[in-house]
Amino acid sequence: MQLKKLIATVAAGAMLSTAAVADKLKVGFVYVGPVSDGGWTYEHNVGRLAVEEAYGDKVETTFVESVSEGPDAERVITQLAQSHDMVFTTSFGYMNPTIKVAKRFPNVKFEHATGFKRADNVAVYSSRFYEGRSVIGMIAGEMTKTNTIGYIASFPIPEVIRGINAAYLAAKEVNPAVQMKIVWVNSWFDPGKEADAAKALIDQGADILMQHTDSGAPMQIAEQQGIFAFGQASDMKNFGPTAQLTGIIDDWAPYYVQQVGKALDGTWESTDTWGGFDTGMVALAQFGDAVPADLVQRALDKRAAISAGALHPFTGPVNKQDGSVWLKAGETADDGTLLGMNFYVEGIEGSIPQ
Template identity: 65%
Template sequence: MFKSVLKKAAGAVAVAAGLAAMSAQAADVKVGFVYIGPPGDHGWTYQHDQGRLAVEKELGVETTFVENVPEGPDAERVINQLAATGHNLIFTTSFGYMNPTLKAAKRHKNVKFEHATGYKQAANVATYSGRFYEGRYVVGHIAGKMTKSNVLGYIASFPIPEVIRGINATIRGARAVNPDATIKVVWVSSWFDPGKESDAAKTLIDQGADVILQHTDSPAPVQVAEERGVWAVGQASDMHKFGEKAHLTAIIDDWAPYYIERTKAVMDGTWTGGGDTWGGFKTGMVVMADYNKAIPADVVELAESIRKGIIDGSVHPFAGPVVKQDGTVAVPAGETPDDGFLAGMNFYVEGVDGEMPQ
């Protein structure tokens, strides 16, 4: 009995000491975030900000964010300013921040940087992204089943591999269950512009699309879909409250576990740069939102079978054959492309209606 009490007391002391050490570490760490849009976009930036808030709540560290930072020289200025004002770890959360992040990292070698969706690393720069294309492949199956016109509409931001991969995954999913499905794309040259996104959704609906998808960050397309009586899929966050009838589901980006893990690594001295993390369904970085109750049960079952198949490795969105828009074979039947192929994707697959911007 006496020994048991001693053990419990020793354990309590150890826990208290651990908490005190964690508190001391937290006081020494300051984390910065650079956002392409506002946290209130209810999409991409909103989810990154939820991750930031989770870091504060879980670890007790001080965080800072700068919103609406354009990609280019302004981004470099903002990143340098965060680095110069005591931030030990800085997350830069848009593709166009890649080179500005690298430049800032050269100037501030004692600061640790994490760049979202990029592919260039350094000793003090790591990269991370989600396998959003996995969610888009699931959504493609749903869209292929739900469309009546056989025309899907896709609002795209910029013609980078991440976005092209999403378009291709969507139509491949759709045509797996509906060979007559096609997808029309409107490029808006912006990540967040509710006006442009709204106009693009209207244009696509006028062209016959009855399912609207997007790789842009505002809920405007979902709102237009609700008004016009067609289906929609949310981007990065659950957007159902902006169109409860229209919203089929959404591909949710859950950054919180990664942000907590990487901040902890800075706190305990185990953080390393130069690496890349590409998480998907299996790691929980990509999650499907609740399915609309209007989706038939067999379609939900199909969607879930695809999602689970991606997790267990029995399904790959780009398993061959992958046929380009011009009819040439990019991936032969029986083969599965590696991550390098996916990361450099710069072509449309069959089923995409229209030309890619140059």
């Protein structure tokens, strides 16, 4: 008798606790790098923490870090889908596995960063980083003395090419003599190689560096050699206290909080979000002391204009590198072209690695 009672109590207790767990929205995150990378993945994790902060007991978040973009990704996403209500996959290369896994788990909500394939239960989101590139391009164009900007690029995908073009157009607008030297390192994250690329660019006359890679190494080199640079993905002031002019910060928190909120109150649906300064998803780091006050003001004005929709970083007349017309005077680029951008604009030397 006693035993039966005990079993009944335990069973009831177990049911209670599962009920309590089921009430929580379980949200999983897949990261391409370590949380400690101080850049891309770090900022996604800040977004995750913001979700926990915002909803407290109502959500439970977990993450898996350093998941490579190959077969591992599908396995990890599947595992998370089995036990979670919502899964954020935070790298471009997770696109196909996310779509594939989403088909098998129609009741799980998926959010994929920077991709372009959607499904009923897969939303996509990205940031208009190029808006930030346009602002730092202007600052670089004004501040370079050698008229040479060095650009450390990762992989020749539209997002990276878009950033190069946006920065170049903004720099050329304020400094027609400006020249941009681009080095592709074929990696998102290799401090040694990024540092070598930074040195190579400086040796060739660059006195301002931009990077589309994730480590603070180029910023350190800039600091050592007494030139300037812009932070990427996250504030890199630690690596270059005097070298950092400002930086483009990816702020995923507002978006993550909003989407998890929608999942909680049942209004979530598959959406395509491409947010910029206006949504707070792209932010600027604190301006360095080296930036003159009037230039800071102009940068802030430009950000305000872009945010308000009064200014588009890609406004004609703009020609493609081969001289053919891309945008006529006054015309602005449509999102479709921007998302698939695979050409340099006129004035940039070299060719995109194919």
